[in-house]
Amino acid sequence: MDDLRKLYRLDELSDYKVASHYPDIRGWKITDANNLVIGTVDDLIVNKAEERVVYLDLEVDKKLIDDRDTPVIEIHNDDENHLLLPIGAVSIDESNKSVICNDVSYATFGRAKRFRKGENINREYETALLRTYYPNDDSDTLRNKNQDDDFYRRSHFERRG
Amino acid sequence: MAEIKIEKKKPVWPWIVAALVIAALVYFIFFWDKNDEQEVIQETTDVTNTDTVSDEAQTMNGNGEVAAYIAFIENNRNNMGLDHEFTNEAFTKLIAATEAKAADVNYDITRDMTQVKEYADKITNDPYETTHANSIGKAATTLAGILQGIQQNSYPDLSADAGEVMSAANSIDPSKLTLDQKDTVKSFFDEASDLLNNMNK
Numbered sequence: 001m002d003d004l005r006k007l008y009r010l011d012e013l014s015d016y017k018v019a020s021h022y023p024d025i026r027g028w029k030i031t032d033a034n035n036l037v038i039g040t041v042d043d044l045i046v047n048k049a050e051e052r053v054v055y056l057d058l059e060v061d062k063k064l065i066d067d068r069d070t071p072v073i074e075i076h077n078d079d080e081n082h083l084l085l086p087i088g089a090v091s092i093d094e095s096n097k098s099v100i101c102n103d104v105s106y107a108t109f110g111r112a113k114r115f116r117k118g119e120n121i122n123r124e125y126e127t128a129l130l131r132t133y134y135p136n137d138d139s140d141t142l143r144n145k146n147q148d149d150d151f152y153r154r155s156h157f158e159r160r161g
Numbered sequence: 162m163a164e165i166k167i168e169k170k171k172p173v174w175p176w177i178v179a180a181l182v183i184a185a186l187v188y189f190i191f192f193w194d195k196n197d198e199q200e201v202i203q204e205t206t207d208v209t210n211t212d213t214v215s216d217e218a219q220t221m222n223g224n225g226e227v228a229a230y231i232a233f234i235e236n237n238r239n240n241m242g243l244d245h246e247f248t249n250e251a252f253t254k255l256i257a258a259t260e261a262k263a264a265d266v267n268y269d270i271t272r273d274m275t276q277v278k279e280y281a282d283k284i285t286n287d288p289y290e291t292t293h294a295n296s297i298g299k300a301a302t303t304l305a306g307i308l309q310g311i312q313q314n315s316y317p318d319l320s321a322d323a324g325e326v327m328s329a330a331n332s333i334d335p336s337k338l339t340l341d342q343k344d345t346v347k348s349f350f351d352e353a354s355d356l357l358n359n360m361n362k
Contacts, residue, residue, distance in 0.1 A: 010167065046167050052166045
């Protein structure tokens with residue numbers, strides 16, 4: 001993670017933990033709205049200054065990667081099997097220990113550009129990924145990539161309703 | 162939609178410190194007092210360390226129990242006091258020495274010794290009872306009788322010494338307080354020591 005953007009992997013922050021009364025969803029399965037398995041939550045990407053999760057770091061399910069029905073947009077290496085998913089795009093089912101993504105479909109995940117586990121993420125990647133997930137989002141903060149203060153104050157990263 | 166917050170972990174060291182403090186308190190409350198009691202008992206006892214064995218005792222040809230009793234009496238010979246601890250230990254060591262000497266010469270003292278031990282238990286368990294001197298007198302007399310039996314069986318030349326032990330035992334007055342006749346009581350222990358010493362020569 002790039003320190004300048006205040007993002008960290010929670011696994012790297014030895015003095016931080018998921019706050020009380022919030023579920024630690026690392027290791028939980030994530031599905032789309034049609035119950036198709038997207039992958040597993042491998043880590044939580046946090047904004048340390050605001051003390052909240054902004055992305056889920058997913059290890060993408062191999063079946064999705066190998067699915068020939070999904071159009072291939074990006075060429076990936078075999079070890080590039082991780083994706084980021086904004087926290088605001090999911091709901092959490094604590095009773096079943098699962099995460100449901102309502103905003104992004106199985107097929108869209110198949111088209112998204114993946115990265116290698118632990119690889120540094122830059123704002124250019126984040127913007128491109130959000131455009132993949134939300135192709136109709138034409139807001140200023142996506143067009144003006146360097147507006148750090150407002151980038152994570154978007155509905156994709158916050159609880160709605 | 163989901164929200165997950167993070168927080169700083171709380172440091173562990175305050176809990177460790179608290180646990181150590183509690184452990185120390187438990188130790189001082191439940192174990193420290195017992196250690197103090199043992200130390201106080203030892204401090205108030207004027208009895209000389211019985212592990213010290215005089216040269217005379219060490220040169221004797223005798224068993225350990227007899228030597229230990231003789232050494233105990235000799236080490237406390239100049240002690241003018243007669244406290245409960247001294248009396249208890251003197252009887253304990255004299256009983257052990259008498260049993261050892263009887264075993265040496267194959268003389269059966271089981272029945273009489275059982276009686277002596279009952280008297281000795283009374284002395285131990287009722288240190289403030291006014292019948293203390295009575296129990297001491299009875300224990301002394303019975304022990305003197307046992308020693309006399311051993312003497313008659315195996316040491317015919319020591320009849321005078323055995324007689325002095327019996328005389329000293331009979332001099333203990335059950336109607337008087339022990340502290341009022343401490344010389345008489347000590348005399349019994351001294352005479353018994355002399356007899357056992359002579360038996361070992």
